[in-house]
Amino acid sequence: MRYVYRALRRCSPLQKWRGLETLTTDILKRPRDDKERVVILGSGWGGYTVSRKLSPREFSPVVISPRSYFVFTPLLTDTAGGDLDFSHIVEPVRHPTIRVGFIQAAARAIDLDRKMVLCEPTIVKSGVTLTHTEEDEGGSGVADKWESSETFEIPYDKLIIAVGAISRTFKTPGVKDNAIFFRDIGDSRRVRRRVRECFELAILPTTSDELRKHLLHFAIVGAGPTGTELAAALRDFIATDLITLYPALDGLVRISLYDVAPKVLSMFDESLSRYAQETMKKEGIDVRTSHHIEDLRWGAPGTKPPYEKDPRSCLTLRTKEEGEVGVGMCVWVTGNAMNELITHSLRGVEVFPTKSAIMKDKTGPKGASQRSWAYKKAPKTGALLVDGHLRVQLEDETGNTAVLQDVFALGDNAMLEHASPPATAQVTAQEAKWLSARLNHGDLEKSPPFSFRNMGTLAYIGNERALMQLPNEEGGYLPHKLTGRAAWLVWNSAYLTMTISWRNKLRVAFRWMLNRLFGRDISRY
Known part of the structure; x- marks a missing residue:
């Protein structure tokens, strides 16, 4: 030994x-x-x-x-x-x-x-x-004794x-307790699991037609890069893979993208933002700009309180512009x-x-x-x-x-x-x-102040299409704007290159190749 x-x-x-x-x-x-x-x-x-x-x-x-x-x-x-x-x-x-x-x-x-x-x-x-944020709750909530x-x-x-x-919840009632936030691996896992749960609940023979429509309505609040890319990724996942497993639910799925701003991807040029909105609408994503979220609760629209959490049912999202809407999931990706x-x-x-x-x-x-x-x-x-x-x-x-x-x-x-x-x-x-x-x-005092160098902005908008915008610098060889599949190839190449370790670079590239050949593996939840 x-x-x-x-x-x-x-x-x-x-x-x-x-x-x-x-x-x-x-x-x-x-x-x-x-x-x-x-x-x-x-x-x-x-x-x-x-x-x-x-x-x-x-x-x-x-x-x-x-x-x-x-x-x-x-x-x-x-x-x-x-x-x-x-x-x-x-x-x-x-x-x-x-x-x-x-x-x-x-x-x-x-x-x-x-x-x-x-x-x-x-x-x-x-x-x-x-x-x-817990700004609307007046501080930290009650934690279990073992958490202290x-x-x-x-x-x-x-x-x-x-x-x-x-x-940031903007003090919107019900968002803190009922929405899914999207910043970490645990959040992504919850989104992926909830989508599959909604499909399984909707296919049950005991589910009413009205509840089925609510469960298959997925709402994303926030039309910035994260919200837009999440809507596009879910659209690809559902249209390409899930519908083939649930053919009876074809035509019932809705993905809605809400934002208080008048356009999506406001950090992009006006023409690119318009292209993204038109493309996403063609792909079946319901883009609802200039909408103000007022409340999020459990239960179907029109039901009376008390509103208790029940993952077997749907949620109700209320907006100032269209009133109450039933959703199976609400992902909140607005502001810091x-x-x-x-x-x-x-x-x-x-x-x-x-x-x-x-x-x-x-x-x-x-x-x-x-x-x-x-x-x-x-x-x-x-x-x-x-x-x-x-x-x-x-x-x-x-x-x-x-x-x-x-x-x-x-x-x-x-x-x-x-x-x-x-x-x-x-x-x-x-x-x-x-x-x-x-x-x-050791030259902090002698060096000039930090200056940000804009390397460009990318956003995926679904169905192997993306946007790319580079800063307007004179004498550049690359186009300042790029859309469609060409931008999607740049999107893939850029993020594959930026991935930190060589282990994950190889794993990401290999997984993308497997997806092209055999489709996504939807069994890992």
Whole structure:
């Protein structure tokens, strides 16, 4: 046994990470070597990218996130539509050959003066990620006793806040409890399962014709890129695969795309937006723009309260324009809101961090500790308002601003003070790469401010058709606009190239090829 144990130790890839055991046991303490500990809050596009780009020779990165994986969100709709397995778009944060520490926990508070992050483990939480805002419920709901955990503190030398955003409900009654949000793997799984449930319920001989029509009506609220691509993916899944298994339900399925805006994909050029809307209508997607959602509840239209949750039945979606409509599923993909850490925890500052804060006018922090300070945030969104070098800022009651030299924020929970780019994965990834490069080279102060380079925008609209829009730059060789199957080929190539690991690149390409040959595998739910 002794020789077997030695052989396993030699073969184990964990040996490539020197000091793995000490990292695990001493993670609550500061590093023993001269490396700076960089604590990264979040494992999305910002946090995951920074953790992989920081130099392991200079820094000791630790990721703190409620989930232990990164999701390649551009292909999340493909998992809901059955084109890909859920594991194809997931990258684990823990890796045997990458020197990155990880704690599965949620950050609850930040002590800027002591340079500590207060954390609560989320390993046995019923839901590892928050996908909606609780603004209309007056705070956190009642949790099971076993979900509450003891908190602990993690010290940092540098802190990067990349916790992302959650879905905004606009205080619409019933949305928080009855809609399916679409930000994570669990959300995609629920969408895929619910579609199949509705088909099975509709085919039952005891189901009335009226209820059958309601169950086969799938509503998506939000006509941005995610909502539009989800509607297109579900249309392909249903028209190509499910209807062949349920021929008796042919002609009864409806997919409705709702939005308060007058057009779909408002970030695209007017001609591309019009092309997308016309194409989707031809493919059978009911596009309902300029519609205001007023309520979402369980039960068929016209039924009287009490309205109790019953997945065997349908829901009722009420709009200002058309009244009550029966739906089998409602997916909510409208707008971003800040999560609890940004909105509730990062407000006022109890002790001014004199060692790490510098006044914006270079006057120094003299007398600053006597004032009342708060995190500087964008007035409309509530996002952290950062300077051009992605540093978090504080402001006092008179409007004076202090810049934190060791706390950064990027992604959807942050906004540049001047010329802020849109809240997209492309922007977040570029911010993470820029910040990592500056920290690795130690030239943050000397480098020019972060500048977003628009690489173009893509959107899938169904039936192997897509849109592509590139920035209007003179002297370019590529067309600024592309539609149809040519844009769909670019869409496939771009996202296949962007997929993080080679393992998933090969898995995605192989799965797409299998779908072309044998159709989607609808048995994996």
